Amino acid sequence: MPTTNQRWVLASRPEGKPAPENFRLEEVELADPGDHELLIQAKYISIDPGMRSRLSADSYAAALQVGEVIEGAMVGEVVQSNNEKFAVGDLVTGGFGWQSHALSNGRGLAKLDASMFQGPLRVTAAIGVLGIPGLTSYFGLQDLGQPKEGETVLISSAAGPVGATAGQIAKMKGCRTIGIAGSKEKCAYVTGELGFDACINYKEVANLEDAIKGACPDGVDIYFDNVGGEMLDAAIANTNERARIIISGAVSEYNKAEPRGIRNTLRFITHRLRMEGLVVFDYFKQFRDAQAEMGGWIMQGKLIYTEDISEGLETAPAAFAGLFEGENFGRRLVKVN
Numbered sequence: 001m002p003t004t005n006q007r008w009v010l011a012s013r014p015e016g017k018p019a020p021e022n023f024r025l026e027e028v029e030l031a032d033p034g035d036h037e038l039l040i041q042a043k044y045i046s047i048d049p050g051m052r053s054r055l056s057a058d059s060y061a062a063a064l065q066v067g068e069v070i071e072g073a074m075v076g077e078v079v080q081s082n083n084e085k086f087a088v089g090d091l092v093t094g095g096f097g098w099q100s101h102a103l104s105n106g107r108g109l110a111k112l113d114a115s116m117f118q119g120p121l122r123v124t125a126a127i128g129v130l131g132i133p134g135l136t137s138y139f140g141l142q143d144l145g146q147p148k149e150g151e152t153v154l155i156s157s158a159a160g161p162v163g164a165t166a167g168q169i170a171k172m173k174g175c176r177t178i179g180i181a182g183s184k185e186k187c188a189y190v191t192g193e194l195g196f197d198a199c200i201n202y203k204e205v206a207n208l209e210d211a212i213k214g215a216c217p218d219g220v221d222i223y224f225d226n227v228g229g230e231m232l233d234a235a236i237a238n239t240n241e242r243a244r245i246i247i248s249g250a251v252s253e254y255n256k257a258e259p260r261g262i263r264n265t266l267r268f269i270t271h272r273l274r275m276e277g278l279v280v281f282d283y284f285k286q287f288r289d290a291q292a293e294m295g296g297w298i299m300q301g302k303l304i305y306t307e308d309i310s311e312g313l314e315t316a317p318a319a320f321a322g323l324f325e326g327e328n329f330g331r332r333l334v335k336v337n
Contacts, residue, residue: 005029005101006025007097008025009067009070014055014255016256018324023316030101038083039101040104041101042076043075045072045333045334050249051071053254072096074095076092077092078092086106092111093112093126094110100336120298122307124309134161137162139280139283141224142173145222145244145246147175152176153221153224154223154224161306166248167179168303171195172297177195178200180208186199187200208230209237212238216238219243225248226251228249228251229250241271244273247275248278307332310333312337313334
């Protein structure tokens with residue numbers, strides 16, 4: 001019999017920070033699975049700050065159209081299957097967005113090995129530290145940053161899922177690692193639990209450029225940027241010769257009609273800097289190997305992660321808006337009841 005699917009769609013394009021009226025909760029009926037199809041019931045969905053730009057315009061992918069389901073990753077359970085590769089009860093992940101159910105023909109769907117998820121490795125890690133945020137950290141730092149022992153790595157949004165993972169990998173590589181975060185509590189987490197060498201609370205310093213200089217007296221060799229704007233310029237001003245700047249995100253720019261951009265460009269010439277943006281899907285063929293290595297680090301206690309989970313599909317828009325207020329502590333997810 002048909003299944004009632006609840007889904008959040010784009011109702012209107014945000015102007016500035018996303019608001020409740022930009023989203024609409026719909027109920028639609030899904031037909032029973034056809035040949036080679038399966039029905040998935042969502043357990044968790046991801047809330048991703050990088051989606052903000054696509055709500056207004058083309059970005060790393062085409063703009064989301066009004067009426068389309070808000071995109072995000074899902075961990076779900078197969079509840080009906082006519083596909084020989086998937087059985088009822090299988091746990092799976094896929095990019096099905098903010099909805100309670102999804103029909104699939106199996107393409108782009110990954111089956112999870114339930115036996116993997118034990119101890120510190122929870123099933124939610126599949127769309128967090130072992131999903132796009134963690135993989136962004138893994139490939140961004142190691143491939144674009146190419147850290148060397150003894151170098152100084154500076155990371156913005158250090159308490160977020162990307163920054164937290166990148167910082168821990170930098171420490172494994174023998175780097176001195178400095179975070180930037182937006183509260184005393186987040187800085188305490190970054191230095192205490194994650195093991196960063198220091199953390200700058202950017203909301204409490206008079207001059208961020210000077211604060212970075214104080215925390216990085218030998219200069220910055222790698223800057224892993226998740227924020228952009230003024231913070232990026234302050235970091236650039238403290239770079240060493242041939243420093244590498246990894247652009248993972250620009251959360252400070254997403255809600256601006258006219259983004260500030262970077263202004264401290266002369267140093268790229270004088271210090272031979274290299275800056276490169278990252279779209280993690282370019283590394284798709286290497287995902288499985290990276291996930292296996294990071295999963296091993298988690299089981300060994302070398303890599304920890306934090307999740308910020310809201311209850312109920314109805315909370316998704318508020319959880320998304322809260323990302324731009326600095327509310328989240330770790331990977332933001334919604335548990336779909």
